[in-house]
Amino acid sequence: MLHILALFLLCAGATAGLQCTVIPGNLKQVDAGAGKVYGVNDNDNIYHWENNEWKHLPGKLSHVTVGPAGVWGVNSGNSIYKWQNNNWFNVSGLLKQVDAGGNKIVSGVNGEDSIYCLNKQQTLSESSDLIYTNIEGSLKYYSCGPFGCWGVNSANNIYYRFGVTSTACQGSRWQQIEGSLVMVEVGADGSVYGVNSAGDVYERDGISAKNPIGTYWIDLVIGFSARHVTYDAGELWLLTLKGDIYRCETNDNQCTVMPGNLKQVDAGAGEVYGVNDGESIYHWVINEWRLIPGKLIHVTVGPAGVWGVNSGNNIYKWQDNNWVLVSGSLKQVDAGGNKLLSGANGEDLIYCLNKDQTRSKAVELNYIRIEGSLKYYSCGPFGCWGVNKDNKIYYRYDVTSTACQGSRWQQIPGSLVMVETGADGSVFGVNSEGSVYKRDGICANNPIGTSWTQLNTGFTASHVSYDAGELWLLTQRGDIYKCEVNV
CATH class of the missing domain: 2.130.10.30 (Regulator of chromosome condensation 1/beta-lactamase-inhibitor protein II)
Structure with a gap:
């Protein structure tokens, strides 16, 4: 049956419930994209969700990402790795957080909160010496999708980056978005989710190609405090403060x-x-x-x-x-x-x-x-x-x-x-x-x-x-x- 989620479209601060399932394992960070899910635990072990179980991958990473640009990650020393030919391939550059969710571009931030990106030509290259583009501003977390990129700074202010394309990943200008988040993630369909300092999870409503910044935030009722969120193909993956893993259906359409x-x-x-x-x-x-x-x-x-x-x-x-x-x-x-x-x-x-x-x-x-x-x-x-x-x-x-x-x-x-x-x-x-x-x-x-x-x-x-x-x-x-x- 197709149920309609009541979003109280005229009221900012609307709430919506989720149907969540506990997933085995424990992670400190997880990323979903291109129909796949990867994660890392407190020991920097890397896992891939496959056939309803976590499969351990070789290597050590503190952050991993998957999307149209492939599978990338960074280790505790901020070295950057790309999954290539079934191996982790070390490439140039230093980042503490990386995102592969844009249109075959890679973006992220380094230890000083400086923002960098790789155009499509660079992400498709098999070279280890890559040319990064510096983006003006300072962010601690940055994530991209088909309608642009979103990020949060050290004060938990939220920003949207206009004009991002596969050949001009630096975009054109920033716009501050109302609200406060500690991290934000953009799905492959342009949807945006984030977590605030209290562990509450929010979804940005009204996003489209014509209105890429959406209209307001919806507070998702999850029943626990979260520290990380990621979304792909109708499924929201959430981590609790203790690292417990939840997979939630974001709609009741049974799609x-x-x-x-x-x-x-x-x-x-x-x-x-x-x-x-x-x-x-x-x-x-x-x-x-x-x-x-x-x-x-x-x-x-x-x-x-x-x-x-x-x-x-x-x-x-x-x-x-x-x-x-x-x-x-x-x-x-x-x-x-x-x-x-x-x-x-x-x-x-x-x-x-x-x-x-x-x-x-x-x-x-x-x-x-x-x-x-x-x-x-x-x-x-x-x-x-x-x-x-x-x-x-x-x-x-x-x-x-x-x-x-x-x-x-x-x-x-x-x-x-x-x-x-x-x-x-x-x-x-x-x-x-x-x-x-x-x-x-x-x-x-x-x-x-x-x-x-x-x-x-x-x-x-x-x-x-x-x-x-x-x-x-x-x-x-x-x-x-x-x-x-x-x-």
Whole structure:
């Protein structure tokens, strides 16, 4: 079941509870990233969490990190090491804390709280003599993610660094953020967590690509005093003052990270299809993605079959195990209605095909023009939903399999960049901040529902699709999540 975490969005200082599990072992520092977890104990022994147990690695480190830039660490003498070819490789430089969570950059602070970083070219190099870039300012802890870097200084003041990229890791300017933390960590999806001097754990709410500093801090109710926190893929790892280890679920969505990387996904009629940035097409079969021949930028599956469009807005139908080119031009297409097809073209004009056309094997099809202008349009058993270029949301009444054009529009409160309708009539959407919403109260007697509920996904989304109790979500980086949901 998908529970919604009440964050009291209008009130700073909101609280949220976590579901935590005690993990065996004892650590003084832990880091999660790129689907992996590493840690070190009081004796500077290094461990890797693998197959639900800690595996001891050779070497001695006082701090370890894992992320897009790989696995790095520093020892008690502040010497820096990179895990390379299954060995620790000593590289130039001195740091007391290091972070590999940025876009293939490495950052950290030295014994004098001076801040340094390595650009992507340096982290990918196998050379031991690396060129560090000094960043203005003074911090005792520094961590990076896809939307920028966060740090805390000796007075526990919090700062955000703008303009950080993989080729300009030094960024451009600092902004102080309200609050007080002794350490802060940034997840691969841009989420930010920190611990204060009292051992309380906080999450930064409202972070997105457009608002990388977020809005306010949420106090997470953990039931113990923490000294360290790290986050990856929906899991928060916490250490107590005594070094006890807790792994906590940061959302109640029961989401699973799926293999692969996609820019668009569609679920319907018990099947799931997707396309990646290279326009390759995939079909989810027996728990794996199977490559299908052809190139598409958007694919859809539903009662009307499997359809897609390519970069030239040409329309294809999957027929007799082949893509058949049919007439028409659309940039986005949806097969989720009652055996009808709908979509929008390059000029945001809206078209649909009645059931007799989608079931035909003809390549010359008779499209029906629908009044209005939308950039995204999706249909279900109770009607069709769409969003326009201004992210306004509209519902189309009286759509049937023989009159796909429907009768009239009604604007729905809210703002979304895309919306998808499930085969059961449920409606989900994503807004410009990457937040995911579900439309409540939808039924045959009330097809427009009652209100929007924000789902606590724990990451910033770019795309959503729903079928048969499963919500498929893509992050802005193309990571794939499948979440169990009871609508």
